Amino acid sequence: xxxxxxxxxxxxxxxxxxxxxxxxxxxxxxxxxxxxxxxxxxxxxxxxxxxxxxxxxxxxxxxxxxxxxxxxxxxxxxxxxxxxxxxxxxxxxxxxxxxxxxxxxxxxxxxxxxxxxxxxxxxxxxxxxxxxxxxxxxxxxxxxxxxxxxxxxxxxxxx
Numbered sequence: 736x737x738x739x740x741x742x743x744x745x746x747x748x749x750x751x752x753x754x755x756x757x758x759x760x761x762x763x764x765x766x767x768x769x770x771x772x773x774x775x776x777x778x779x780x781x782x783x784x785x786x787x788x789x790x791x792x793x794x795x796x797x798x799x800x801x802x803x804x805x806x807x808x809x810x811x812x813x814x815x816x817x818x819x820x821x822x823x824x825x826x827x828x829x830x831x832x833x834x835x836x837x838x839x840x841x842x843x844x845x846x847x848x849x850x851x852x853x854x855x856x857x858x859x860x861x862x863x864x865x866x867x868x869x870x871x872x873x874x875x876x877x878x879x880x881x882x883x884x885x886x887x888x889x890x891x892x893x894x
Contacts, residue, residue, distance in 0.1 A: 750768055754767060757823055758874050758878065762870065770867075774852050776851070777851055778846070779847045781844065785843065786827070788807065788837055789836045791836060792827060792835075793830060794827060795827035795828045795875075796850060796851050796852070798822055798824045798826065800846075800848040802843075802844045802845045803843055803844060804844050805839045805840075806839060808840070814840075
């Protein structure tokens with residue numbers, strides 16, 4: 736993955752991206768400015784493995800362009816795609832709230848650009864600007880809740 740170092744023009748671009756992402760719809764201009772300085776952009780070609788099931792998780796990302804698949808390894812060494820995410824999706828958010836290994840493998844399916852938030856940056860935000868940290872954490876909780884509700888529906892379909 737190629738990481739792009741952000742200069743003022745890059746920070747302005749990230750802020751514009753954040754304005755468009757549903758996750759940040761409750762954030763005001765100053766908060767978006769703050770977050771834009773905390774995040775980095777990465778470009779990834781097709782077939783890039785972003786992280787593997789079992790890896791230590793220390794960041795999440797938002798899909799800005801392209802798409803990714805969420806894959807699980809089965810006991811018989813088959814890979815099963817359990818979800819696909821594109822523009823605006825937040826992926827890897829569990830790593831912000833727990834210290835457990837990654838629960839799935841993420842693979843780029845179309846050349847992608849990702850907006851990265853590291854756990855270290857998130858912890859710094861929570862320490863230095865708790866109000867914004869709580870707002871971000873509420874977004875993560877909402878994201879996880881939506882996914883959990885979707886999984887509950889899948890379980891009903893299986894019974």
